[in-house]
Amino acid sequence: MADRTRRRLLGATLAGAALLPLAGRAAAEAVAVPPTTPAAPLRPVPSLAPIDAAPDRIIAMNVCTRPFRDTGPRIERERIRRREVVHNYGHGGSGWSLSWGSAAAALELVRQTGAERIAVIGCGAIGLTTAILAQRAGLAVTIYARERPPVVRSSYATGVWSPESRICTAEHGAAFGPRWARMARFSHRRFQTLLGLPGDPVEYRDIYQLADEPFGGERHGEPGEPEYPRFVRTLAPELSPRAVDLAPGSHPFPVAHARRSPLMMFNIGAYSRLLLDDFHQAGGEIVTAEFEGPEDFANLDERTIVNCTGYGARALLGDESVRPVRGQTAKLIPQPEVDYGIRYRDGKVSVYPRRDGLLVQAGAEGDFGNDAENLDAAESIEAVQRLAELVRAMRTETVA
Numbered sequence: 001m002a003d004r005t006r007r008r009l010l011g012a013t014l015a016g017a018a019l020l021p022l023a024g025r026a027a028a029e030a031v032a033v034p035p036t037t038p039a040a041p042l043r044p045v046p047s048l049a050p051i052d053a054a055p056d057r058i059i060a061m062n063v064c065t066r067p068f069r070d071t072g073p074r075i076e077r078e079r080i081r082r083r084e085v086v087h088n089y090g091h092g093g094s095g096w097s098l099s100w101g102s103a104a105a106a107l108e109l110v111r112q113t114g115a116e117r118i119a120v121i122g123c124g125a126i127g128l129t130t131a132i133l134a135q136r137a138g139l140a141v142t143i144y145a146r147e148r149p150p151v152v153r154s155s156y157a158t159g160v161w162s163p164e165s166r167i168c169t170a171e172h173g174a175a176f177g178p179r180w181a182r183m184a185r186f187s188h189r190r191f192q193t194l195l196g197l198p199g200d201p202v203e204y205r206d207i208y209q210l211a212d213e214p215f216g217g218e219r220h221g222e223p224g225e226p227e228y229p230r231f232v233r234t235l236a237p238e239l240s241p242r243a244v245d246l247a248p249g250s251h252p253f254p255v256a257h258a259r260r261s262p263l264m265m266f267n268i269g270a271y272s273r274l275l276l277d278d279f280h281q282a283g284g285e286i287v288t289a290e291f292e293g294p295e296d297f298a299n300l301d302e303r304t305i306v307n308c309t310g311y312g313a314r315a316l317l318g319d320e321s322v323r324p325v326r327g328q329t330a331k332l333i334p335q336p337e338v339d340y341g342i343r344y345r346d347g348k349v350s351v352y353p354r355r356d357g358l359l360v361q362a363g364a365e366g367d368f369g370n371d372a373e374n375l376d377a378a379e380s381i382e383a384v385q386r387l388a389e390l391v392r393a394m395r396t397e398t399v400a
Contacts, residue, residue, distance in 0.1 A: 090310075098187050159354060
């Protein structure tokens with residue numbers, strides 16, 4: 001009895017430590033710099049290694065379905081079939097970015113159940129971080145999932161710090177904003193602890209944003225999509241380094257307007273392996289399982305369940321508030337010398353310098369509300385060809 005009491009006290013102490021940044025001292029501990037900082041001194045644009053963009057260098061194409069909800073992620077507790085179920089899904093394009101803060105919010109609800117052992121359903125970005133944070137709070141955790149990395153939807157994401165990407169509609173921004181800020185700051189601090197680790201699971205790269213028209217007037221949302229709130233700009237500007245406009249002639253890009261900023265990136269392959277290793281080393285177990293509906297929750301031994309099924313929650317729970325946003329990427333053969341990325345919205349193409357390959361993303365219209373998960377090879381080939389045209393038009397005197 002005494003040992004059991006000590007375990008409970010230890011679990012409660014660890015839980016309090018895990019959740020502390022989301023509790024009373026959140027603002028003081030989570031904000032690393034003042035909300036308003038002076039612009040960084042302008043660094044000259046370095047010689048940029050040329051990107052070898054050609055369709056025959058494509059080594060993979062992937063499609064993922066982002067789980068978007070108008071009101072933001074569903075993080076709430078519900079009783080289903082004599083089980084306490086904490087939902088943690090519906091993060092749009094912000095799953096990796098908000099994963100740690102979202103896990104902390106879900107864990108607050110888990111602790112209310114008094115459970116010492118829990119089940120987590122789903123083994124993507126949200127499921128893994130939720131499971132690990134629960135372990136660090138002293139809970140025993142089993143993950144149940146049909147698939148695991150590298151064949152979960154999260155593994156097909158772009159892998160960049162994008163905490164406000166399709167997170168909710170602008171009309172729900174005021175209601176969801178405070179929770180978003182807590183989750184974003186918590187997550188951001190966790191990611192800083194992963195910098196410099198073997199395999200570079202998290203690192204910073206320069207990103208060049210290109211535009212044909214001046215920046216500032218663009219709508220925050222693609223054509224055919226709802227307007228999204230600008231949370232980073234209005235609630236947490238310290239979480240994303242300020243972009244610096246580049247003077248014409250100071251950069252090699254064939255566009256009227258260019259700006260540069262550091263971008264935090266996740267090398268998803270290495271990062272997923274790190275999370276899996278952390279989970280297993282803490283005694284976690286992953287059980288292959290498939291759930292047809294919420295009635296299957298009653299088959300689990302654990303009486304507290306965290307549902308981290310992402311887009312799968314639409315079918316699992318019949319939750320039509322989850323809307324699909326299709327995204328397709330192509331991966332080019334790795335080029336370690338390419339240490340910068342490009343976002344060219346007007347050119348409908350972006351490229352990110354991941355360690356496992358240059359990730360090319362097309363700006364296709366019609367993705368919002370599109371649940372098609374079939375690969376469209378022409379879409380990726382055309383995006384790579386647009387990237388190749390951009391690279392060919394770059395000024396060679398400033399390209400290594």
